[in-house]
Amino acid sequence: MNTNQLRHLAGVLCLALVAALLVSACNLLPSKPLDPASVVSISGDNMRAFMITDSGELWATGLNDYGQLGLGLEDKRLVKAGKVDPRYEHNFGYLAAPIKISTNVKQAAIATNAGAYLTTNGELWVMGHENGIKYFPEVQRKLRNHTKYSYRVDVVRPVKVMDGVKKAVADRHILMLKENGDLFGIGENYWAELGGQQMIDTPLLIDQGVTDVFIGNGITFYVKDDGQLYSCGRNVWGELGFGVPIKIEYSLVELSQAERMNFPPQPIATDVQSVYSSDFVTLILKTDGKLYMLGKNLENAYPDGSEYSTTPQLIAEDVRKMGISNLDSGKAIIVLNNDDKLIGWGSGLASLGVELSAGQWAEIMLDVKDFWTTPNLFVLSRDGRMRAAGPAAAPFQSGLIKESNIGQLAGWTWD
Secondary structure (H helix, E strand, C coil), X not given: CCHHHHXXXXXXXXXXXXXXXXXXXXXXXXXXXXXHHHEEEEEECCCEEEEEECCXXXXXXXXXXXXXXXXXXXXXXXXXXXXXXXXXXXXXXXXXXXXXXXXXXEEEEEECCEEXXXXXXXXXXXXXXXXXXXXXXXXXXXXHCCCCXXXXXXXXXXXXXXXXXXXXXXXXXXXXXXXXXXXXXXCCCCCCCCCCCCCCCCCEEEECCEEEEEEECCXXXXXXXXXXXXXXXXXXXXXXXXXXXXXXXXXXXXXXXXXXXXXXXXXXXXXXXXXXXXXXXXXXXXXXXXXXXXXXXXXXXXXXXXXXXXXXXXXXXXXXXXXXXXXXXXXXXXXXXXXXXXXXXXXXXXXXXXXXXXCCCEEEECCEEEEEECCCEEEEECCCCEEEECCCCCCCCCCCCCCCCCXXXXXXXXX
């Protein structure tokens, strides 16, 4: 190698070193915080949440005890708790504020101890506790490589499990609607929420010709190309829309299949825009803006005062979006009207400083752009400000996390 070649090589190496140093320096800089005005979607549960921005960025906040936020348990950005089990190399922790997890994302969901997100090109990725996602063959192959512990494995790095997905929703089970109209599901299927009584070890085809899908605790709702809303699964207080309610909310008695399972899926409504199901209540928003409720009489919202209803009862009109939120002082039905007014019904509104009047919807806020219930309440106003409210995080039985704020509200407040 002659002198000129040596000089050229030295120059290339210097440039590479400078570039590496610049990248390292940039990584040490604090990342730009999430702009609340850019948020277009929030999903999650009472302990954690996913946020998606208008540019397709996926952000996560809250508890990451099983890697369901897509972070390794050793991630230095987590606020760590004490050791959970000496057999684990890393202890769990939480994100006190949102951090960016991925890009090119159009939807995200939190299942029981697991997380999932859907990319703009239709790829479904999952992560978290093995019990929630073990039905995917791709996860099964990954789990076979884990031999350190026999009783629990966390998939803390996202795994791609399906292509061609249009929409994915999650609760205690996960539903995947493909672009071709095929609806698949995974889960324990204890309530026949997957459309039948069979046990599964891979994603199960529930139905075809499906145009939209919604989910509840042990319940599956979906709209078919015939325009009808179908449901199957759990039916405690009539929230399913068909079958005989068992009227047993919590029981140590093992129920028979005939008592607990409601299948095959049955049509329960038409002209449906969206469905929101929480605990023992289902809200159905029709395309004409009318809001119906069935199931348990949440906060005495039924006009006829009945204890429960197996058929939808009209409770509001001129509705653009609806949800059910758990707040410090109780539950509340939250509604966004077409005039950007956020209103609510229920005792939970007292914790927001809302003046309540028996038997009437109460005004919460004006000039609202959007809102989400996870069941914590997130409200984005037209001025770009995000407000959030919800009950304090319950301390862990082990006492390892005693903080009431573990990032479940992303650092936002209601004041």
